């Protein structure tokens with residue numbers, strides 16, 4: 001039994017690294033998106049790429065590039081307002097959860113230009129914060145002039161005024177990973193309920209207008225990604241502080257729902273398309289933190305990403321935004337969706353766990369930036385406003401989170417299917433999960 005399980009775990013590894021040349025397509029062919037897609041194969045609904053191509057190009061090209069990119073100084077410091085100012089209901093008292101709390105990190109972690117005009121804001125003195133130690137820590141620095149050449153503009157899709165630096169803090173994302181925090185129960189449920197029931201209800205089965213589906217799919221895809229990250233880095237034993245994967249959680253919340261998996265891939269392709277559309281802007285942007293070597297690396301990685309020949313050959317148009325808002329009701333529909341997205345962005349101030357709020361705000365700003373690039377355009381389909389530095393940081397970090405989730409879903413779905421196939425029907429659900437954990441332990445100990 002163990003031999004079979006190990007073999008199955010090893011085949012998934014080999015398949016994950018298979019050659020992408022198999023999936024190259026003719027990039028001159030026009031984009032006709034077939035409607036139907038199966039579980040994890042075939043065309044992703046409302047997109048122009050299939051699962052296999054996305055898995056392959058993501059594993060070989062996008063994920064390694066993005067992982068390196070977000071670790072560079074330019075992309076790891078994010079400016080954010082973390083104060084609890086929920087505009088919809090009184091604070092629910094969840095802001096003090098230890099696992100979600102925010103604290104200040106030593107100044108010597110930040111690049112020199114970030115220390116100019118340093119004014120600590122909203123500093124919690126409750127907990128010490130050291131790299132790699134606390135699951136709860138968030139670093140803060142206030143910065144008013146670290147990056148030159150970037151404009152201060154407000155994002156028309158989000159609620160926060162990005163030009164207002166009052167109460168803004170800088171956070172080192174590398175030492176504040178998005179993972180399990182313990183935030184759950186009525187507070188978390190209330191946010192997701194408000195998001196889905198009031199702002200982006202699920203569209204009826206058979207809805208043919210892509211415009212009416214897009215917001216729900218983007219949010220559901222982001223929700224899937226958040227759940228996958230919770231399952232990927234989970235606190236298994238609180239007393240011994242043992243962290244590890246929780247495949248059952250990934251399965252229960254995402255993998256066993258084909259539509260949630262579809263929506264994750266959709267969101268990934270939507271954001272990827274926005275990055276490709278902004279290629280020229282991103283290529284010429286200034287990536288300056290005062291560390292020449294690292295800044296050149298950021299710039300070079302961005303160029304490798306936006307002009308990647310393998311990506312352009314495999315999936316030249318991940319999502320076709322030109323098809324949207326064409327009908328008579330297009331402008332009105334766009335306005336409604338913009339208002340709904342703004343509401344969702346305001347709801348991030350109600351998230352009762354500071355670290356979840358940080359990642360919620362970053363990813364919503366990232367999505368807002370993708371929406372701005374794709375939909376806030378002039379009559380030549382060119383973005384009507386320049387991008388702000390913080391928007392670019394949010395956009396690329398969001399793409400990295402989605403890329404990581406897609407990679408995990410691809411790997412875990414394969415593994416889970418194999419295991420379930422092997423042990424059913426003789427075993428119970430619990431023993432399936434025991435088997436998966438066993439594979440993971442064996443896999444980890446063999447590396």
Ligand SMILES: Cc1cc2nc3c(=O)[nH]c(=O)nc-3n(C[C@H](O)[C@H](O)[C@H](O)COP(=O)(O)OP(=O)(O)OC[C@H]3O[C@@H](n4cnc5c(N)ncnc54)[C@H](O)[C@@H]3O)c2cc1C
Nearest residue numbers: 179180181182183184188191192220223224230260356360
């Ligand atoms: C913005 C935000 C960020 C968060 N970040 C973190 C974090 O970093 N770490 C952490 O540990 N917790 C985080 N949480 C909490 C986490 O998302 C869950 O709410 C919590 O773990 C409880 O999960 P649950 O099983 O009750 O289901 P939830 O994930 O809360 O889902 C609630 C309901 O939404 C529906 N649903 C679930 N997934 C989808 C989907 N993909 N598409 C459509 N509908 C869906 C289902 O009906 C489900 O019952 C965050 C919450 C929010 C609102």
